[in-house]
Amino acid sequence: MMSNLTALHNQTERSGLYAGIEQRVRETAKEVNGVLFIYSEGGPSYVASQVRGILESEPGLQSEVWGGDEPGSVAVLLPGLTLDAVHYQGLRLKQQLQERISDYRPRMALASFSTQKEIMPQLLSQMEEKAKQNYSDDIYIFTKADLLLVKSRILIVEGDPAVREFLQIRLNMQGYETMMADNGITALDLITDWKPDLVLTELNLYGIDGLPYIHQIQQVSGGEMPKIVVLTEQRVEKTISLCFENGVDDYITKPFSPVELDARIRRCIQ
Template sequence: MSPTATLQRKQQGDIRSLIEQEVRKLPNSTCGLLYLYCAGNLPDLEGHVNRFLQTLSGVNSEIRKDETTQTLAVLFPGLALDAAHYQSLLLKQHLLDIKPDADPKMTLTSVSQVPSSQMLKTLAESARLSVTTDIQIFTDDQAENASRILIVDHDESVREFLQIRLAMQGYETLEAVDGLEALKMIPMWEPDLVLTEINLYGIDGLPFIHHIHQLDVKAPPKIVVLSEKRVEQTISQCFQNGVDDYVTKPFSPVELDARIRRCLH
């Protein structure tokens, strides 16, 4: 394969199947796999990525595009996770140099065998739905088996703390800043648990919880409320409306870990 050999023809069929086919061509070899979605709508994203990758000396790559979501999958044959991460950082900076508000969302892993369809779906969805500017890195176990937790809170510092804490516990996380955004993300990402404040913008409290239960999903997520509200009536109403647990702020991280584990297992 020549350096940066990129298929130019329009891809047909399921992108997950195409990626599986490409990995099968690389027996006993590690392959970096990056999913990229530009929330800032960078025109000709595929062209920009292709031209940049061609400038990387000695780096092979293949690009696949999901025409429906406009998400790109970039394969780095022969690259371990750390090397693929470095190339991804260079690519991210290049896209920001072209368009400062490109807002590239990236998820990255490295595989040594054909990844499952579920793993590829997880990586693609995490890139498209991410609200962080950091490259999200997944190990095989994380992408395959980690429980999914959607964090819903208008406070950025709270979201950041919870994301770091939950990632350390081995959970896969996404974040939403309000109830309306969360209600869009749940059917698309299908989290196992929603960890939410009930003082939210747009829609909050019991109506928000009610709408979660009405969503058309295979398995309704568990709901844990993490809130400043300490009114006994509010807490009681939450449990009556299907909340699995209620934790008041300020909270003990260790206690929160235990309650989440109890809900998920």
């Protein structure tokens, strides 16, 4: 579980940044928004203040700047800007930062989104990673094709370690980002902090199980409730009916076909 805890800690820190960006997007009330990530490995901690000063020097330009999850990492929100305008600001920032900071080689990724709904934590995470992995001198322009490749998050909740490991390997091979929990209480904490797109869960769990557990998932999720797929040994018809009546998206009994599981999860997420 240590690897999960470490990953969750890192993800939680970064999620705070992405949540800040999402909140500002909602507050600006503009549908079109530009987003830009700047990264320089080992870069100075004052890059964010330099970026802020450069953007504020242009009359009429709205912007919001955050320091990223490590020194040299910066996130920028540019409300109302189309892709061409965001690209121009990226080029301007790159030139002026290199003039101001000796031996500075920023890696950059940018995009413009036509609707607020397109700006999601998973997408912002992918953009930041693109900036960090961009070793060329060109600015990486995040496109609709990149948006389609953003990984969906699946939380696996299963008490049997062998089944849990099999599910993680299987889902990772399908391209999903996964985390695991072996009991209902840990699962609820992960749903709150990690915000999965789908919860694949057993009903017979330590701590909290059955319909009370399903109701808790709905309560801790807030407005963005994940899809719920039950994967369980329970075959009682009444239990199955109650699960669907209480918001479960699919119900699969064990033993299960891996191919069928793949298809049902894909159907729920699409």
